Amino acid sequence: xxxxxxxxxxxxxxxxxxxxxxxxxxxxxxxxxxxxxxxxxxxxxxxxxxxxxxxxxxxxxxxxxxxxxxxxxxxxxxxxxxxxxxxxxxxxxxxxxxxxxxxxxxxxxxxxxxxxxxxxxxxxxxxxxxxxxxxxxxxxxxxxxxxxxxxx
Amino acid sequence: xxxxxxxxxxxxxxxxxxxxxxxxxxxxxxxxxxxxxxxxxxxxxxxxxxxxxxxxxxxxxxxxxxxxxxxxxxxxxxxxxxxxxxxxxxxxxxxxxxxxxxxxxxxxxxxxxxxxxxxxxxxxxxxxxxxxxxxxxxxxxxxxxxxxxxxx
DNA sequence: GGCCGAATGATACCAGGTCTCATTCGGTGC
DNA sequence: GCACCGAATGAGACCTGGTATCATTCGGCC
Numbered sequence: 001x002x003x004x005x006x007x008x009x010x011x012x013x014x015x016x017x018x019x020x021x022x023x024x025x026x027x028x029x030x031x032x033x034x035x036x037x038x039x040x041x042x043x044x045x046x047x048x049x050x051x052x053x054x055x056x057x058x059x060x061x062x063x064x065x066x067x068x069x070x071x072x073x074x075x076x077x078x079x080x081x082x083x084x085x086x087x088x089x090x091x092x093x094x095x096x097x098x099x100x101x102x103x104x105x106x107x108x109x110x111x112x113x114x115x116x117x118x119x120x121x122x123x124x125x126x127x128x129x130x131x132x133x134x135x136x137x138x139x140x141x142x143x144x145x146x147x148x149x150x151x152x
Numbered sequence: 153x154x155x156x157x158x159x160x161x162x163x164x165x166x167x168x169x170x171x172x173x174x175x176x177x178x179x180x181x182x183x184x185x186x187x188x189x190x191x192x193x194x195x196x197x198x199x200x201x202x203x204x205x206x207x208x209x210x211x212x213x214x215x216x217x218x219x220x221x222x223x224x225x226x227x228x229x230x231x232x233x234x235x236x237x238x239x240x241x242x243x244x245x246x247x248x249x250x251x252x253x254x255x256x257x258x259x260x261x262x263x264x265x266x267x268x269x270x271x272x273x274x275x276x277x278x279x280x281x282x283x284x285x286x287x288x289x290x291x292x293x294x295x296x297x298x299x300x301x302x303x304x
Numbered sequence: 305g306g307c308c309g310a311a312t313g314a315t316a317c318c319a320g321g322t323c324t325c326a327t328t329c330g331g332t333g334c
Numbered sequence: 335g336c337a338c339c340g341a342a343t344g345a346g347a348c349c350t351g352g353t354a355t356c357a358t359t360c361g362g363c364c
Contacts, residue, residue: 023361025311059313064352080232082285100281111275119271123263123290129252131292133234138275140283175330177342211344216321
């Protein structure tokens, strides 16, 4: 097994695939491993690169298709970084949450805040809109990076 | 003057440019007019299209450059639609706010909620992150579109 | 072992956006 | 009014992220 692979996470992803009735093909396993071992957010290009460095060949389209699949299974979510580019993060499919992203190292954390729904409901009432979806993204510096910064 | 142009908005945009020390060239004026008369959010391609239909020639790069400029002046903001594509909206540069976007007609409204900062501060404290930026986007159906739907 | 639909890879393609570079424009000093 | 210089422009090449097409291959099931 490759170094840095988180076997439990990989299994979790594979199981999500199988539970939804998709084949756990070698390619999808590979993508699952790459995703599970990514530290923080990543892009499709990033996965392809890592794959290539480990001498595994996998088509670009296949990676995109796998990410798509994982996105619809909510195992992975697509982020819009402030730069305007897209990235993906591994996350918990079971509860609604938002992402807190470290702008320095890219690590991401799921945050659930119980009060956001109330706030959104209030905005809906005030504006007359029927609010159907929302997205909250938080960007900052994680404790580890903040510590490293302070050390210098 | 073109039909549907909101002269006051156009002037507001031009003034923001001049205040920041940029030339209010005919091209930038044109972009300002197109932006001011857009109903809801729009893309660069959309502006180019409208320009072309009105037989005005303006380079693609110029439109992107103008939008960039307006974005840094905060007269316009870039949105990330749920589809993953980008759009721009005209908005108020003077106060921090978020966008409420009608998924049916694309109209967008600025919303300011006084309680969000407190919520974010709480998340920061709980997670240990130093939160530096955030983005909240709300998607739904505006009263007008909801009404039209109900009529059918 | 054979069948069939799902998965794959190569490749072409598309959209949104950026870069480059030669040209033109506009404001300023004279 | 004119010359000058930096800012703005347009054309087009280019890049990146992502999608569509299509022939081939794979995997699970009978």
